[in-house]
Amino acid sequence: MISEPAFARRAPARQAASLYDDGVQIDRVLAEVDRAREEITDLAARLVRIPTINPPGDEYETCAALIGDQLRAHGADVQLLPAVGRLEHTPEHPRINVVGRQGGSAQGPAIHLNGHFDVVPVGLGWTRDPFGGEIADGKLYGRGSCDMKAGIAAAVFAAEAIRRSGVGHTLPIEVSGTVDEESGGFAGVAWLAENRWLSRERTRAVIIPEPFGVDRVCIGHRGVYWFEVITEGRIAHGSMPYLGVNAIEGMSHFLDLVRDELGPALAQRMTAMPVVPEGSRYATININGIDGGQPVDEIPSPCVADRCRAVFDRRFLLEEGLDQTRGEIAALVQKAQSRMPSVKFSIEDRLIFEPTRAPEDAPLIGALTDAIAQVTGRKASLVASPGTYDQKHVARIAGVPHCVAYGPGELAMAHQPDEYCSIDDIVSCTKVLALAVLRLANL
Numbered sequence: 130m131i132s133e134p135a136f137a138r139r140a141p142a143r144q145a146a147s148l149y150d151d152g153v154q155i156d157r158v159l160a161e162v163d164r165a166r167e168e169i170t171d172l173a174a175r176l177v178r179i180p181t182i183n184p185p186g187d188e189y190e191t192c193a194a195l196i197g198d199q200l201r202a203h204g205a206d207v208q209l210l211p212a213v214g215r216l217e218h219t220p221e222h223p224r225i226n227v228v229g230r231q232g233g234s235a236q237g238p239a240i241h242l243n244g245h246f247d248v249v250p251v252g253l254g255w256t257r258d259p260f261g262g263e264i265a266d267g268k269l270y271g272r273g274s275c276d277m278k279a280g281i282a283a284a285v286f287a288a289e290a291i292r293r294s295g296v297g298h299t300l301p302i303e304v305s306g307t308v309d310e311e312s313g314g315f316a317g318v319a320w321l322a323e324n325r326w327l328s329r330e331r332t333r334a335v336i337i338p339e340p341f342g343v344d345r346v347c348i349g350h351r352g353v354y355w356f357e358v359i360t361e362g363r364i365a366h367g368s369m370p371y372l373g374v375n376a377i378e379g380m381s382h383f384l385d386l387v388r389d390e391l392g393p394a395l396a397q398r399m400t401a402m403p404v405v406p407e408g409s410r411y412a413t414i415n416i417n418g419i420d421g422g423q424p425v426d427e428i429p430s431p432c433v434a435d436r437c438r439a440v441f442d443r444r445f446l447l448e449e450g451l452d453q454t455r456g457e458i459a460a461l462v463q464k465a466q467s468r469m470p471s472v473k474f475s476i477e478d479r480l481i482f483e484p485t486r487a488p489e490d491a492p493l494i495g496a497l498t499d500a501i502a503q504v505t506g507r508k509a510s511l512v513a514s515p516g517t518y519d520q521k522h523v524a525r526i527a528g529v530p531h532c533v534a535y536g537p538g539e540l541a542m543a544h545q546p547d548e549y550c551s552i553d554d555i556v557s558c559t560k561v562l563a564l565a566v567l568r569l570a571n572l
């Protein structure tokens with residue numbers, strides 16, 4: 130993990146406490162959020178009505194423009210940032226990010242709120258219009274309502290409530306909307322970090338309002354190692370299979386080892402991170418796909434399969450580390466190879482994300498948990514995510530370890546049919562974000 134003691138050093142606890150204990154200022158900020166309830170809901174609904182489906186990355190320009198216009202109307206200095214240099218940034222599907230900065234000393238590092246505005250495809254099973262932005266029974270419905278356009282609206286209005294309250298802050302506040310989180314975030318947060326829009330110099334702390342719920346702060350996530358195993362044999366006539374070498378048989382040796390040896394070993398390894406749901410507190414492996422021999426739907430010809438590929442999704446723990454994880458897979462492939470030497474085995478890495486965790490004493494964790502207690506009267510819980518999100522890019526590329534996720538919506542609603550987010554939750558999260566950001570911007 131990257132260690133960043135500078136934030137803690139620059140944080141005089143007394144000053145933080147005095148601002149935080151100032152009930153008048155806090156009440157003013159909270160009152161502004163309540164007053165803006167309709168505006169917050171309206172912005173979230175308007176965002177949902179833009180079908181920013183990824184893949185392929187539809188309507189990004191429209192959505193970035195809407196967020197940019199809103200931030201500009203709130204007095205922010207706004208930049209629309211096309212992800213120049215990324216192959217997926219094309220004329221048909223431009224990848225446009227947006228960053229707005231306001232208040233504080235212009236040069237200082239900012240407190241940054243980031244949300245992705247891409248959404249996953251609709252899927253089957255809807256009884257509501259997925260892009261209608263319909264509001265009923267105190268809920269906003271639609272694809273992306275929970276993951277995570279409600280979070281973006283909360284971020285925009287947390288900053289705005291602070292501005293409207295007139296309560297001062299020394300550090301600037303930034304709000305960004307970014308693309309492609311659902312497909313890895315390379316043209317989104319990773320691009321912002323590579324191009325130094327997010328960096329140690331420019332960014333003090335980042336909160337990503339992903340839908341972990343009103344009283345849960347997500348401190349990080351497990352790592353991802355996607356790899357492909359390829360087996361190559363020798364083609365022959367299917368009536369004389371002993372004259373060929375069957376690549377699918379070779380793959381079956383590896384699958385046996387995954388099931389009988391690796392699977393049980395992983396089920397014994399538990400992380401100290403508070404991953405939810407509980408089952409994902411352990412190391413896991415999934416077989417994502419397999420493809421071998423001739424295509425089954427085509428007219429069959431009698432051949433021995435000379436090629437087989439399978440893709441695996443290994444989620445690894447901070448305690449395991451990437452080197453151990455990769456080494457273990459390589460050793461397992463070697464073992465399969467020794468069981469069937471006539472087949473040629475190889476491994477190709479497909480996608481790697483390191484596990485990430487905010488430092489335990491990060492001031493933003495304290496700021497959020499205190500604000501949650503203040504707004505909801507409940508004790509906050511710290512959780513970690515079973516899957517990854519953009520925190521990895523903030524920590525690894527921007528070099529800003531002070532990053533967590535906190536935002537409205539139930540995690541289980543993400544990517545579901547009839548996805549929704551409770552309006553009360555959006556407003557409560559906006560309050561929590563506003564109080565936490567105000568405190569962090571005065572440290």
Ligand SMILES: [Zn+2]
Nearest residue numbers: 276277310339
């Ligand atoms: Zn999300």
